[in-house]
Amino acid sequence: MLKxxxxxxxQITEAAKGLGLEENMASSSSSGLTFKLHPLVIVNISxxxxxxxxxxxxxxxxxxAASASNGATSDSSSPPPQPPPRVFGCVIGVQRxxxxxxxxxxxxxxxxxxxxxxxxxxxxxQELYKxxxxxxxxxxxxxxxxxxxxxxxxxxxxxxxxxxSPLYVLLNPSINPAQKDLPVTIYESELHVIDxxxxxxxxxxxxxxxxxxxxxxxIDHVAHLKPSDGGxxxxxxxAHLTGIHSAIKMLNSRIRVLHHYLxxxxxxxxxxxxxxxxEVSSLLRRLPAIESEKFxxxxxxxxxxxxxxxxxxxxxxxxxxxxxxxDKFNTAYDRHSRRGGRSAFI
Amino acid sequence: MNLNMNxxxxxxxxxHGLSGSISDINxxxxxxxxxxxxFQSESTRLAPLLTELDPFMHSLGYxxxxxxCTSAPISKEQASELVLSIARFINLCAAEQIRLAPxxxxxxxxxxxxxxxxxxxxxxxxxxxLTAIRKLQLSSEHLTTLHPDFLLFCLLAKCYKPGxxxxxxxxxDVDQPRDFFLYCYYGGMICIGQKKFSKALELLHNVxxxxxxILNAIVVxxxxxxxxxxxxxxxxxxxxxxxxxxxxxxxxxxxxxxPYLELANSYxxxxxxxxxxxxxxxxxxxxxxxxxxxxxQVVSCMYKRNIQRLTQTYLTLxxxxxxxxxxxxxxxxxxxxxxxxxxxxxxYATINQKDGMVRFLEDPEQYKTCEMIERIDSSIQRIxxxxxxxxxxxxxxxxxxxxxxxxxx
Numbered sequence: 001m002l003k004x005x006x007x008x009x010x011q012i013t014e015a016a017k018g019l020g021l022e023e024n025m026a027s028s029s030s031s032g033l034t035f036k037l038h039p040l041v042i043v044n045i046s047x048x049x050x051x052x053x054x055x056x057x058x059x060x061x062x063x064x065a066a067s068a069s070n071g072a073t074s075d076s077s078s079p080p081p082q083p084p085p086r087v088f089g090c091v092i093g094v095q096r097x098x099x100x101x102x103x104x105x106x107x108x109x110x111x112x113x114x115x116x117x118x119x120x121x122x123x124x125x126q127e128l129y130k131x132x133x134x135x136x137x138x139x140x141x142x143x144x145x146x147x148x149x150x151x152x153x154x155x156x157x158x159x160x161x162x163x164x165s166p167l168y169v170l171l172n173p174s175i176n177p178a179q180k181d182l183p184v185t186i187y188e189s190e191l192h193v194i195d196x197x198x199x200x201x202x203x204x205x206x207x208x209x210x211x212x213x214x215x216x217x218x219i220d221h222v223a224h225l226k227p228s229d230g231g232x233x234x235x236x237x238x239a240h241l242t243g244i245h246s247a248i249k250m251l252n253s254r255i256r257v258l259h260h261y262l263x264x265x266x267x268x269x270x271x272x273x274x275x276x277x278x279e280v281s282s283l284l285r286r287l288p289a290i291e292s293e294k295f296x297x298x299x300x301x302x303x304x305x306x307x308x309x310x311x312x313x314x315x316x317x318x319x320x321x322x323x324x325x326x327d328k329f330n331t332a333y334d335r336h337s338r339r340g341g342r343s344a345f346i
Numbered sequence: 347m348n349l350n351m352n353x354x355x356x357x358x359x360x361x362h363g364l365s366g367s368i369s370d371i372n373x374x375x376x377x378x379x380x381x382x383x384x385f386q387s388e389s390t391r392l393a394p395l396l397t398e399l400d401p402f403m404h405s406l407g408y409x410x411x412x413x414x415c416t417s418a419p420i421s422k423e424q425a426s427e428l429v430l431s432i433a434r435f436i437n438l439c440a441a442e443q444i445r446l447a448p449x450x451x452x453x454x455x456x457x458x459x460x461x462x463x464x465x466x467x468x469x470x471x472x473x474x475x476l477t478a479i480r481k482l483q484l485s486s487e488h489l490t491t492l493h494p495d496f497l498l499f500c501l502l503a504k505c506y507k508p509g510x511x512x513x514x515x516x517x518x519d520v521d522q523p524r525d526f527f528l529y530c531y532y533g534g535m536i537c538i539g540q541k542k543f544s545k546a547l548e549l550l551h552n553v554x555x556x557x558x559x560i561l562n563a564i565v566v567x568x569x570x571x572x573x574x575x576x577x578x579x580x581x582x583x584x585x586x587x588x589x590x591x592x593x594x595x596x597x598x599x600x601x602x603x604x605p606y607l608e609l610a611n612s613y614x615x616x617x618x619x620x621x622x623x624x625x626x627x628x629x630x631x632x633x634x635x636x637x638x639x640x641x642x643q644v645v646s647c648m649y650k651r652n653i654q655r656l657t658q659t660y661l662t663l664x665x666x667x668x669x670x671x672x673x674x675x676x677x678x679x680x681x682x683x684x685x686x687x688x689x690x691x692x693x694y695a696t697i698n699q700k701d702g703m704v705r706f707l708e709d710p711e712q713y714k715t716c717e718m719i720e721r722i723d724s725s726i727q728r729i730x731x732x733x734x735x736x737x738x739x740x741x742x743x744x745x746x747x748x749x750x751x752x753x754x755x
Binding site for chain 2: 297300301303304305307308310311314315317318321322324325326328329330331332333
């Protein structure tokens with residue numbers, strides 16, 4: 001289970017304030033509900049968005065067309081980039097007491113003329129899902145974008161007849177490599193009095209990610225799929241080893257941070273914190289796992305075996321390169337090589 | 347003539363002046379190239395000028411003048427003096443300057459070699475030649491024309507260690523094919539002298555399989571030694587050539603080394619008596635080729651080979667049985683042989699002297715130690731580097747127009 005740290009939550013609200021609050025947003029929810037989000041929902045929303053985005057991309061123009069329209073505009077080869085399309089859908093799940101758990105989601109069509117979602121389709125889908133998951137209710141809806149907007153409130157109000165207090169899950173599709181946490185926010189609606197007029201506004205709520213083992217495994221598998229020919233053993237091995245390498249690198253950096261911290265504590269720059277020291281010492285006492293001579297022997301023998309195998313593999317590789325080189329040399333330079341023998345290209 | 351001397355002296359003055367920075371040296375180089383004929387014409391009178399120049403600071407100028415001096419015929423008395431002065435120059439000169447005129451340097455060293463041979467004192471030539479090689483080489487993988495001369499000195503002076511140190515380097519660039527043949531041949535002889543048979547085998551193999559368009563005498567001699575060394579070291583000799591041997595060598599070498607091939611055949615049969623008969627029959631031939639010592643070593647290796655074959659059949663064997671199987675004269679001799687082999691690391695065994703039994707053991711290397719890891723790791727690094735070089739060469743050859751022309755037909 002991942003928990004967003006309290007500091008990050010503070011950062012999010014700070015950022016929200018800094019962005020110049022929209023009218024409809026307040027800093028935090030006071031409804032007292034606990035939200036649990038399943039990763040399946042996030043994957044679904046992201047998949048929906050990516051699909052719509054790639055389907056709506058204009059076809060790449062040819063160089064001829066580009067040169068023909070040369071001089072007309074500075075940006076001759078492609079039309080100006082359109083803003084990415086927004087996708088919409090419903091989220092469903094279970095509410096038990098004060099805990100709201102969002103399990104799944106499905107897609108909906110948005111009608112820009114009436115600013116509303118396709119109601120008939122929604123109801124049909126709801127019936128279908130009810131048959132399979134009788135416990136699940138429509139908890140709210142989702143969309144993509146960087147911020148909640150005015151028009152969203154309209155959709156929100158429409159859904160209020162299905163669920164009196166629907167949720168709005170917003171996924172920010174822009175990729176920000178500096179951002180460490182999930183770009184997903186959950187909004188609730190609250191009635192606040194602003195300038196004497198009671199208005200519905202969106203308030204942000206905190207949430208946790210909740211998952212079952214089966215879901216974790218499948219989501220993990222989906223997340224690591226490579227779009228290219230992921231079937232070949234070499235790329236899979238390379239991907240696997242890269243994963244291990246980055247994991248070890250992260251472990252190394254964390255240990256370095258700890259070490260630095262302990263050194264500073266020793267020098268006296270930081271006040272001594274006994275609880276932390278106790279945790280570090282318990283961590284250290286977990287290593288090394290095995291320390292007997294038999295283990296050393298077996299370990300070194302296996303290590304040597306692996307090295308020998310890679311040595312052998314390199315030998316084979318070198319021999320095959322050498323063989324090709326010799327063939328080429330013989331073809332090129334040996335005046336009386338046998339005709340009718342094997343040609344250089346197989 | 348005075349006019350010429352004056353211009354020479356101006357040149358000397360310029361050498362003094364222009365030996366400072368790199369651009370000056372390049373200028374000096376072109377000047378010297380232009381004044382070559384001047385030097386040649388004044389060759390007899392240039393010797394005293396050498397005293398004015400410093401071999402380190404003015405290496406390039408010194409080199410040109412030295413070259414002109416030595417091109418004149420030298421008498422025997424002058425030879426030793428000349429040898430000393432050239433040796434001094436080689437020791438003191440600056441490597442960057444002489445690399446600008448490599449052929450001049452090579453010709454000076456060649457004349458040095460001739461003089462040393464004339465004096466019949468090869469020991470004098472070993473150290474200067476080694477320094478010369480190190481200064482002339484662009485990298486340790488570069489084979490210069492001086493390499494075979496150096497190895498020749500080592501052989502004649504019977505001073506093998508410096509030769510071995512040069513042989514350790516792997517060669518990737520060769521200036522002249524003849525140098526390569528001579529280098530590998532002499533190198534093989536040095537290794538044989540030091541009993542490093544695997545390295546000798548490798549070097550002689552290089553001579554035999556080197557690309558060539560016509561057969562030369564070096565290859566023929568090398569092939570004879572190659573057969574003998576392979577019998578000593580590996581215990582067998584295969585007549586078929588690897589496919590990278592030139593077709594010229596494949597067709598013609600056998601004709602020149604008939605007695606050796608017969609020796610190899612009788613060795614393969616495994617009987618000492620037959621082998622000795624064969625040796626007797628071709629004795630004069632072996633002696634003429636100066637290979638008799640090697641042939642005797644082949645015979646003594648026969649015993650070792652037979653004992654090694656026994657380790658594959660028996661776990662324990664008595665010394666008397668060993669003597670009988672291997673056709674030695676007594677158990678004592680068998681014990682000596684086995685002891686020598688254990689010491690050399692050729693077999694693993696223990697001799698029980700009480701009942702005269704020998705137990706053959708397995709290789710005790712368990713591959714469990716950290717040293718073994720380091721060894722394998724360094725081998726892997728070496729082979730990675732080699733693999734990179736190979737792929738580069740392969741790509742280069744693929745782009746070679748000669749190759750592309752033949753393939754597209």
